[in-house]
Amino acid sequence: MAYGGHASSIHFRKVLKIFTKFDVNNDGHLNREEMTALVLAVNPKVDFNDEQIAAILDEVFRTYGDYIDGDQGLSFDGLLQTYYDGAGDIDRDFNALGLELDKENGDITKHNRSIDLADEAFSSPAGSPPESPPEFPPESPPESPPESPPETTRRKQSLGSWAESPTNGIVYESTWDLVDELETEIRELELKMNQRRKKDDMGSLTFGWVRDAESRDGSAATQIVIGKRPWEDIGPDYLNFQKAVAEIWKRADQGRTQDEAYDAHMASGRILFDHRLYKEALSSFRRAAQIRPVKVKPHFQEGNTLFALGRITEAREAYNSALQAAEEDSDCLVPQIHVNLGIALESEGMLLGATEHYKEAAIKEPKHYRALKLLGSALYGVGEYRAAKEALLEAISLNPDYADAHCELGSVLHALGDHDEASAEFERALELRPNHIEALYNLATLLKDIGRYQKAAMLYQKILILQEDHWRAQLNRAVSLLGAGDIDESRRAFKEAYKMTGRSELHDAIAHLQQMENGHQGLLSFFKGGDTNFGVVSNDIMAKDNFIVVEPTRFRRVNAKTTPRQLLAFALDVRQFQKHTRFNRCDVSNLKRELSQVLLPNPSQQTIVSEKMIRKDALENIVHSLLSFLKPEAFQGAIKLVNERILLPIDSTASGRVDLGMVFSVFALICGGSLERRKRVAFDALVFRSPRTIDGEISNKDLKDYIKLLRIAYLRTKDEINSNDNVTEDHTTLSFPEFAEVLDDPDSGFGILNILSKLEMEDHVRHGRHLCAVCCYPITGPRFKETKVKFNLCSLCYSSGKVPSSSKHEENYHFKELNGETNTVKEKLQNYRQPFKSCLQE
Numbered sequence: 073m074a075y076g077g078h079a080s081s082i083h084f085r086k087v088l089k090i091f092t093k094f095d096v097n098n099d100g101h102l103n104r105e106e107m108t109a110l111v112l113a114v115n116p117k118v119d120f121n122d123e124q125i126a127a128i129l130d131e132v133f134r135t136y137g138d139y140i141d142g143d144q145g146l147s148f149d150g151l152l153q154t155y156y157d158g159a160g161d162i163d164r165d166f167n168a169l170g171l172e173l174d175k176e177n178g179d180i181t182k183h184n185r186s187i188d189l190a191d192e193a194f195s196s197p198a199g200s201p202p203e204s205p206p207e208f209p210p211e212s213p214p215e216s217p218p219e220s221p222p223e224t225t226r227r228k229q230s231l232g233s234w235a236e237s238p239t240n241g242i243v244y245e246s247t248w249d250l251v252d253e254l255e256t257e258i259r260e261l262e263l264k265m266n267q268r269r270k271k272d273d274m275g276s277l278t279f280g281w282v283r284d285a286e287s288r289d290g291s292a293a294t295q296i297v298i299g300k301r302p303w304e305d306i307g308p309d310y311l312n313f314q315k316a317v318a319e320i321w322k323r324a325d326q327g328r329t330q331d332e333a334y335d336a337h338m339a340s341g342r343i344l345f346d347h348r349l350y351k352e353a354l355s356s357f358r359r360a361a362q363i364r365p366v367k368v369k370p371h372f373q374e375g376n377t378l379f380a381l382g383r384i385t386e387a388r389e390a391y392n393s394a395l396q397a398a399e400e401d402s403d404c405l406v407p408q409i410h411v412n413l414g415i416a417l418e419s420e421g422m423l424l425g426a427t428e429h430y431k432e433a434a435i436k437e438p439k440h441y442r443a444l445k446l447l448g449s450a451l452y453g454v455g456e457y458r459a460a461k462e463a464l465l466e467a468i469s470l471n472p473d474y475a476d477a478h479c480e481l482g483s484v485l486h487a488l489g490d491h492d493e494a495s496a497e498f499e500r501a502l503e504l505r506p507n508h509i510e511a512l513y514n515l516a517t518l519l520k521d522i523g524r525y526q527k528a529a530m531l532y533q534k535i536l537i538l539q540e541d542h543w544r545a546q547l548n549r550a551v552s553l554l555g556a557g558d559i560d561e562s563r564r565a566f567k568e569a570y571k572m573t574g575r576s577e578l579h580d581a582i583a584h585l586q587q588m589e590n591g592h593q594g595l596l597s598f599f600k601g602g603d604t605n606f607g608v609v610s611n612d613i614m615a616k617d618n619f620i621v622v623e624p625t626r627f628r629r630v631n632a633k634t635t636p637r638q639l640l641a642f643a644l645d646v647r648q649f650q651k652h653t654r655f656n657r658c659d660v661s662n663l664k665r666e667l668s669q670v671l672l673p674n675p676s677q678q679t680i681v682s683e684k685m686i687r688k689d690a691l692e693n694i695v696h697s698l699l700s701f702l703k704p705e706a707f708q709g710a711i712k713l714v715n716e717r718i719l720l721p722i723d724s725t726a727s728g729r730v731d732l733g734m735v736f737s738v739f740a741l742i743c744g745g746s747l748e749r750r751k752r753v754a755f756d757a758l759v760f761r762s763p764r765t766i767d768g769e770i771s772n773k774d775l776k777d778y779i780k781l782l783r784i785a786y787l788r789t790k791d792e793i794n795s796n797d798n799v800t801e802d803h804t805t806l807s808f809p810e811f812a813e814v815l816d817d818p819d820s821g822f823g824i825l826n827i828l829s830k831l832e833m834e835d836h837v838r839h840g841r842h843l844c845a846v847c848c849y850p851i852t853g854p855r856f857k858e859t860k861v862k863f864n865l866c867s868l869c870y871s872s873g874k875v876p877s878s879s880k881h882e883e884n885y886h887f888k889e890l891n892g893e894t895n896t897v898k899e900k901l902q903n904y905r906q907p908f909k910s911c912l913q914e
Contacts, residue, residue: 085173086166087152090762093169102143104129114165137507137538161262217855223842230762246327247336251319254340257320258347261313278552317352334363334370341373350381361393368405372412379416387418407437414446421707422455422696424715425689434463442468452484453708455716458483475504479511486518487596494518506515507538513545525555545570619846619874626875626884630859634889635827639818640854642873643827646786647835649717650742653710656832658698660745665755665758666694667736685762686732688719711794717785733761737778738785744875747829751815754778755808769805782822830854831867834891844869845876 094102094110102110109130111401112120120128125773132154133140135724155162156685242248246707324336326440341356375390390415398406414429433440444467451460464481468474481499497516501508516531532549535542543668550565610902627637635643651657670686692711699707718738722730740754758770783789814821831853845863856870857863861879865887875885 074858076423084152086171087155088148089171089173090162090165090169091148091151093171094214099144101144101147102151103143103792104133107132107146114160114168116168137509138505140507146435146455155382185893187227211433223717242339244327244332244502245336246286246660247324247339247776250324251343252335252340254317254320257313257316259418262347263776265311265484281512318890319343319413325359330363334360334367335458337363338370338373345373345377345380349545350377353377354381366397366400368394369407371397372405372409373417375409375412384416384420384611388413391416399642400814402433404553407433407440408444410436411443411446412438414443414450418446418450420696421702421706421711423708423711424452424692426450428689429456433604439470441467441474441477444470445480447472448477448484448717449480452487453712455712456720457484457487461488473504475501475508475511477802479508481512482511483514484519486514486521486665491522493517500671509535509542512538513542516545516552517548520552520555523555525552528552529556529558532731541572543569582653607790618877618879619869620880621873622875622885624873626888627870628884630886634856634887635830635854637871637873638798638826639824643824643831644871645788646742646824646828646868648785649713649833650828653713653742654699654702654706655710655739656744658743660743660750660753661737663740663743666698667733667753670732679859684731684733685729688715688723690730691727691730707716717788718781721781721784731761733757734781738781741782741825742828747825751825752814753811754806755811756910769807770811772804772806775806775811779814779821786822830891837891839890844872856887858889859886859888861885864893 090110091102094113096106097103097108100580106740108125109126111125111361120268123479132146136146136150136154139147139153141147154160159595191486274886320340321337324333324340327333327336328549330433337356337360340442341353342359344350344353344356354374357374357377361367361374364370371394372391375387375394377383378387378390393407394409395406395413398409410429410433414433417423417424417429418834429448430443434447437443444463446459448462448464448467451457451463461481463486464484466475468481470475477495478501481496482501485491485494485497492693494519495515495518498511498518501511502515505511512535516528516535519525519528519531529549529552532545532552536549539545546565547569550562550569553562553565595771624637629636695711697713698709699710702710719730722734735756737754737757740750740757743750743753755770756772759768762770762774816825836854837853839851842851842855842864843849844851846865849866851864851866854867854870855866856866856881858864858875861882863879865874870887875882877883
């Protein structure tokens, strides 16, 4: 983290004075005893009990874990950040302690560090998703700001350091009069609120920290405001406060000049924002934007305030307005606007759009290491690992002590398969910040993936000590213990994980583990999908002596209704892609509607939008509207798969643009709806994109490119897309029936759509008590019965060519596919009739 510029500010010196007073052992940190003394001292009229003190300290140490150094406690930077975040009132605390500032700056020699409010006050917490409020910028002064009189200088001490900044401060004396009145009204409101809450909670010390937390189901990170002040609960007092603020705004509008009115509303907005009165702050910034619509800062601050209110879409609009104003105002805030806009997009799950803004920020300000780190994180999130590595290395070169960048680089290197370098980066992040939970988690996952289960389990346990509700760490600890052979402890860990998250899959796994007496192969087969099972377990620790893998030629089909092993493997992979992206929940008619809106002429526009190419971030907006039911984290996972398996192969030149019609035609096959409708929409998308269409037909070359892309995306072949290859010009065209025939051909086309449709319908079909002979799990979906040795396989084990070790001496295996409950009932009746017939014969 870079520091600079404010070491001599009143705010900084007051915090330093408080810190020095309570740092009794002079170790540069406040431990729990010293923090207890601070809390009691600044709240002399509050009678705390031990539980309340413990709750306060637990929240402080949890929320500001990035500033906690082991048992030493909270660092000076951490205490400074708490006040910047509004967790306490620095002026009230300073006066309550009876402290006075030295006339000189001699009291900053011990901790000669400062924080750049413009770059860090609204930055994402280290190691967390970018859900915290974005950056607050420095304000630019009018062309000729008047000098502040001595009385004004004295009053600056009651506000944050922004008020005295020569580039961000209050300019007019009339503004100071309004600020004084506003501060008085806010103090009275806070006093009344604290009096009301004194009976119910921990007194007047109000904590307003913002941190990121996962919802119970592990979905998108949600911003939680700890100790958010419920102003509305005050009732009439809050209404009176609103009336007083409205009167102050009215007087601000009556300023002698528009510059004075603008200055008053901007200052009011900052003060209200600092006290977390976001609704009122929003009104101030919007009024300032009305007075000076070409100014960047009111739009930017409006975006920050909307973000704090959780109104992300409106925040994005405000940031875009700030960018438009910057074209006229030539403001230096452009890099920060791009960063904050990227953060807002990322909080909605749109990583491709976020990467574009982080790139712009890095271009505008090449030394903006935080923008580079965010760029690397976003690129990692969409699966562009090599580009992410370059961005993170650049960020680290600018700031070698950037723990978050080291941690993220470790994740990228792990994804690239460089485990040694990845481990070194995680270790470096932990050297810089010993309790970096993300680095601990990622290092533990790396160790688990390479088979060092005992060490991994220890690291997961450390995470649970630091954050006891981290269910993913508990689940991975259970798996690591399983790999290490500690079955009993693993079972207990699974149960704890289930208590934390309530996932039904974990309940099934626990029940299955209890059935297994001679090993853990059955349980781990549940996790054999790796990333398909919430991305926590690898294949490495399956028992190898429970099954063998046989050659495809040894799998024989009893009849034509039995699905070939290889085609089923392809269909299962497509089905997993479909489930992860959730396109199966998007009806193909919605895709058709988007296709019509984007590719067909729009009468309301002067230009016809018939261009075949589209920017990837613009495509992401379309996909976001199609999958609007997804939470941000789930959408990030979906767009990552789409980018890795569809967009990157199409954009082989890394231009950032893709063929929209081709992409839509690929999407169509995995959407919801009948197969015929899906094929029709895919065909229509190819017709719309092709300049060579004749009477609703497509060219043979377009069809070949389409089939090639389908095979790359869904069958994972190694071909390359080259739509501009005109070496052999082919003017042959195909109608829809011909297109459908080629598409269903397993040799020259795609060939697995019918199998995919069958899997979609039978995913949840159970076959009574039949268990897979390899993974020992109840069979759902298609069941494959070996007719000679008499064992059953699930679709996944069948497609992988696995058979029980007990039958390894068989020369060939003959399988019959049983689908649905009807076949199961028929089989039971046949088994019942056979002994009955033998009795009659006797």
